[in-house]
Amino acid sequence: MKNILVLLSVLILTSMGFSQTLDLVGNAKKKMLSQDYTGAKSDLTNFLKLNPKNIEALDLRGKAWTMLGDNYSAITDFTVALQVDSTFAEALAHRGFAKIQLGDDESALDDLNKAVKYNPKLGEAYTNRGLAFYNLEDLLAAYSDFSKALEIGPKDADKYFNRAVVRAELEEYVSAIDDYDNAIKLDKADPDLFNHRGVTYYKIGLFDKAIADYDSAIALDNTDPIKYENRALVKIAKKNFDDALMDLNKEIELDPEDPEPYNLKGLVRIELKDNATAVADFDKAIEIDDTDPTYFQNRALSKTELGDLVGAVEDYSMSINLDVNDAETFYQRGLINLKLNNKNEGCLDLKRANELGLDLARKEIKKSCK
Numbered sequence: 001m002k003n004i005l006v007l008l009s010v011l012i013l014t015s016m017g018f019s020q021t022l023d024l025v026g027n028a029k030k031k032m033l034s035q036d037y038t039g040a041k042s043d044l045t046n047f048l049k050l051n052p053k054n055i056e057a058l059d060l061r062g063k064a065w066t067m068l069g070d071n072y073s074a075i076t077d078f079t080v081a082l083q084v085d086s087t088f089a090e091a092l093a094h095r096g097f098a099k100i101q102l103g104d105d106e107s108a109l110d111d112l113n114k115a116v117k118y119n120p121k122l123g124e125a126y127t128n129r130g131l132a133f134y135n136l137e138d139l140l141a142a143y144s145d146f147s148k149a150l151e152i153g154p155k156d157a158d159k160y161f162n163r164a165v166v167r168a169e170l171e172e173y174v175s176a177i178d179d180y181d182n183a184i185k186l187d188k189a190d191p192d193l194f195n196h197r198g199v200t201y202y203k204i205g206l207f208d209k210a211i212a213d214y215d216s217a218i219a220l221d222n223t224d225p226i227k228y229e230n231r232a233l234v235k236i237a238k239k240n241f242d243d244a245l246m247d248l249n250k251e252i253e254l255d256p257e258d259p260e261p262y263n264l265k266g267l268v269r270i271e272l273k274d275n276a277t278a279v280a281d282f283d284k285a286i287e288i289d290d291t292d293p294t295y296f297q298n299r300a301l302s303k304t305e306l307g308d309l310v311g312a313v314e315d316y317s318m319s320i321n322l323d324v325n326d327a328e329t330f331y332q333r334g335l336i337n338l339k340l341n342n343k344n345e346g347c348l349d350l351k352r353a354n355e356l357g358l359d360l361a362r363k364e365i366k367k368s369c370k
Contacts, residue, residue, distance in 0.1 A: 024043040024044065024046055024047040025043070025044070025047055025056070025057055025060070027040075027043050028040040028041075028043040028044045028047070028057075028060055028061075028064075029060065031043065032060065032063065032064060032067075035067075037064045037067040037068050038064075038068065040060070040061075040064045041061055041064040041065065041068065044057050044060055044061035044064065045061065048061065053080075053084050055081040055084050055085055055088055055091065058077045058078070058080050058081035058084075058091070059077070059078065059081050059088070059090055059091045059094060061077050062074040062075070062076075062077035062078045062081070062091070062094055062095070062098070063094055065077060065098075066094065066097065066098050066101065071098040071099075071101045071102050072102075074094070074095075074098040075095055075098050075099065078091045078092075078094055078095035078098065079095065082095070087118045088118075089114075089115045089116075089118040089119035089122050089125065090115075090119075090122065092111045092112065092114050092115035092118070092125070093111070093112060093115040093122055093124050093125040093128055095111050096108040096109070096110075096111035096112040096115065096125070096128050096129070096132065097124075097128045097131075099111065100128065100131055100132050100135065103135075105132040105135045105136050106136070108128070108129075108132045109129065109132050109133075109136075112125055112128055112129035112132060113129070115128075115129075116129065121152055122152075123148075123149045123152035123153065123154075124149070126145040126146070126148040126149040126152065127145070127146065127149040127158075127159065127162065129145045130142045130143075130144075130145030130146040130149065130162060130166075131162070133145060134162075134165075134166060139166050139169055139170055140170075142162075142166050143163065143166045143167065143170065146159065146162045146163035146166060147163060149162075150163065155182075155186070156186060156187075157182075157183040157184075157186040157187035157190060157193065158183075160179045160180070160182045160183035160186070161179070161180070161183045161192075161193060161196070163179050164176045164177075164179035164180045164183065164196065164197075164200075165196065167179060168196070168199070168200050168203070173200050173203055173204045174204075176200050177197060177200055177201070180193060180196060180197035180200065181197075184197070189220065190220075191216075191217040191218075191220035191221040191224070191227070192217070194213045194214070194216040194217040194220070195213065195214065195217040195224075195226075195227050195230065197213050198210045198211075198212075198213030198214045198217065198230060198231075198234075199230060201213060202230070202233065202234050202237070207234050207237055207238050210230075210234045211231060211234050211235070214227055214230055214231035214234065215231075218231070223254065224254075225250075225251040225252075225254040225255040225258065225261075226251075228247040228248070228250045228251040228254070229247070229248070229251050229260065229261060229264070231247050232244040232245075232247035232248045232251070232261075232264060233264070235247065236264070236267070236268060236271075239271075241268050241271055241272055244264075244268055245265060245268055248261040248264055248265050248268070249261075249265075257288060258288070259284070259285040259286075259288040259289040259292070259295065260285070262281045262282070262284040262285040262288070263281070263282065263285040263292075263294070263295055263298060265278075265281040266278040266279075266281035266282040266285065266298055266299070266302065267298060269281060269302075270298075270301065270302060270305070275302040275303075275305045275306050276302075276306065278298075278299075278302040279299055279302045279303060279306070282295055282296075282298050282299035282302065283299070286299070291322060292322070293318075293319035293320075293322040293323040293326065293329070294319075296315040296316070296318040296319040296322070297315070297316065297319045297328075297329060297332075299315050300312040300313075300315035300316050300319070300332065300336075303315060304336065309336050309339055309340055310340070312333075312336050313333055313336050313337060313340070316329050316332055316333035316336065317333065320333070325356060326356075327352075327353045327354075327356035327357055327358035327361070328353070328358065330349045330350070330352045330353040330356065330358075330361075331349070331350065331353040331358055331360065331361050331364075333346075333349045334346045334347070334348075334349030334350040334353060334361070334364070335350075335364070337349060338368055343368075343369070346368070346369075347365065347368070347369035350364050350365050350368070350369060351365065351369075
């Protein structure tokens with residue numbers, strides 16, 4: 001009788017332990033939903049100590065690792081799960097995503113192709129494969145997979161956003177706007193959706209709609225400098241130069257180490273015939289980044305307007321040092337050299353511009369280089 005009681009006691013304790021370990025997985029799922037990834041990982045680690053080959057727990061912990069930014073640990077968990085079941089489509093899809101995060105898109109495709117093979121109805125496999133194709137610049141394949149993910153469902157803002165980005169890059173702007181519209185209907189609190197739709201409106205010349213979207217994006221997030229730059233570009237296109245300068249100054253306040261708003265300010269100053277201030281703006285852009293030939297070209301334009309032709313030649317020369325195949329820069333330097341009576345240098349520049357395919361240079365050669 002004593003042995004039977006001991007056996008019953010062991011069975012009861014084992015049953016309680018099994019129930020508690022199952023609770024760990026359930027609790028981990030709840031924590032994942034509430035974005036407590038550290039807590040979920042801890043629960044799953046305790047569960048896996050007793051059940052090291054449980055593929056669901058391994059997959060779930062791998063997802064937690066991914067959300068915590070440790071993609072190498074995530075891949076380890078997904079790989080162990082796949083050693084138990086090589087057809088586990090969810091683990092293949094999730095390992096593929098982790099590889100994408102690490103920039104290994106080719107290897108990710110191997111996993112994601114298998115995921116789709118083993119579970120053709122797994123929407124996230126198509127989404128992740130679409131991301132890999134996008135990174136590899138295969139836009140048509142990305143478009144197809146993002147569409148398939150929407151077809152499988154459930155439809156959400158992210159799925160529409162993914163396809164909208166690809167459609168915009170394929171220059172299918174009206175269709176892209178349709179997808180952004182659907183995404184915004186599902187998530188009106190995401191500033192990036194308004195920002196991207198604004199970019200698309202800008203590209204098709206619907207400037208007022210673009211500004212309205214940038215206004216909405218900034219209302220939702222007034223800490224992102226790029227949104228101010230995007231709105232400034234539309235205002236420049238509308239020739240609202242003073243308002244554009246306000247946005248560019250705000251961008252600089254948020255990110256003083258970005259050279260581009262200084263460059264854009266310089267271009268606005270050129271439009272306002274304030275070339276002295278434009279030169280100062282281009283100076284700042286070049287101080288931050290002296291590897292962009294455009295900044296030197298723009299400063300040369302302002303120096304030319306100010307009558308500083310020697311300084312303009314110097315800037316065009318700096319630009320050519322950075323980009324030896326820019327025909328327009330050779331052409332402009334050639335014209336300035338001719339104005340400075342440096343005929344030999346000017347004609348050599350025009351000849352080089354012509355060799356690089358600028359037809360305008362040929363006409364100037366006939367006129368000035370006899």
